[in-house]
Amino acid sequence: MRIAVTNCNTTPAMTEQIVRGARSAAGPGTLITGHTPDWGPESAEGWLDSYLSAAAVLDLLRRLDGPVDAVVMAGFGEHGREGARELLDVPVVDITEAAAHLACLLGRRFGVVTTLDRTTGQIQDSLHTAGVGQNCAAVVGTGLSVLDLDEDSDRTTSAFVAAGRRAMAAGAEVLVLGCAGMTGLERGVSAALGTPVVDGVGAAVRLAESLVSLGLTTSRVGGYAKPLPKHRTWHPPGAG
Known part of the structure; x- marks a missing residue:
């Protein structure tokens, strides 16, 4: 089982700390990969940071390398979990x-x-x-x-x-x-x-493992239906 854990900020040292916590909570056979947004705030503390973080994390999630079985969003109180559930076909667990x-x-x-x-x-x-x-x-x-x-x-x-x-x-x-x-x-x-x-990190990892093991993922009936097909302009790579 592979679980992608996303930091909500651009500080790599914090991603490393989060990944250590996630790996210590994970069961045998679960591979934890850590991911840091390449734009957004260095720390998320307030509404502005949270909305910037949400967009940056969604941008990161749409470009994940390789298949994953679940995603853990490691931002406490940050926005974006509902959008991620629309975007992804695997369980998304917010800490x-x-x-x-x-x-x-x-x-x-x-x-x-x-x-x-x-x-x-x-x-x-x-x-x-x-x-x-x-x-x-x-x-x-x-x-x-x-x-x-x-x-x-x-x-x-x-x-x-x-x-x-x-x-x-x-x-x-x-x-x-x-x-x-x-x-x-x-x-x-x-x-x-x-x-x-x-x-929250350990709790989210264990819940994500449970959802995957039970064969459950996000409902597409109603609020978390797949996004409507349309052109969307994302943050250009390398832009400040």
Whole structure:
């Protein structure tokens, strides 16, 4: 089984980190390939970045090399998953949706701990669109930017634990890592807070494997019907 994992930004080091997390979660025989958009934002933190990222990732997905069995979109709260489901004939699993669905199996309400406060509204909207917003007790920012996450692991963990406590005070029984760049923090934070912590990358990989194994893919009845045939001008290769 081959699963393509797409970063939502143009930072290769983050793609490498996401791929490490995806491979550690994948079952035997699953090949994980990592993909970085060749244009778009270096980190996605806000509406503008998210829409740019969505277009760049869709451009990347239409040009994937070789066949894949499923796609994991590793942008937490970023746009594009619905377009990718129209575009591709294989299952598309978004880490936001995957993490939330698994969290709903572990407790009545979950909380998301993310990067900057400015992204919380966007994540809330994404959860609402996915049909799991009503189970979210809180989306809490750590005050760290996406590119800050790797600079000091102790600071990142401390910030996550503090934000996690705030989410739990708001009623969360399960926590979700609200950024693909947080992959790897789940065990330490879970131990510190005494509650389950779900990593979206691992959740998405496992759900993608399940869909492929069950022979299931996106419905073409209604909202995810194939795009209408028409001329579309994509971002020219090499353009700034």
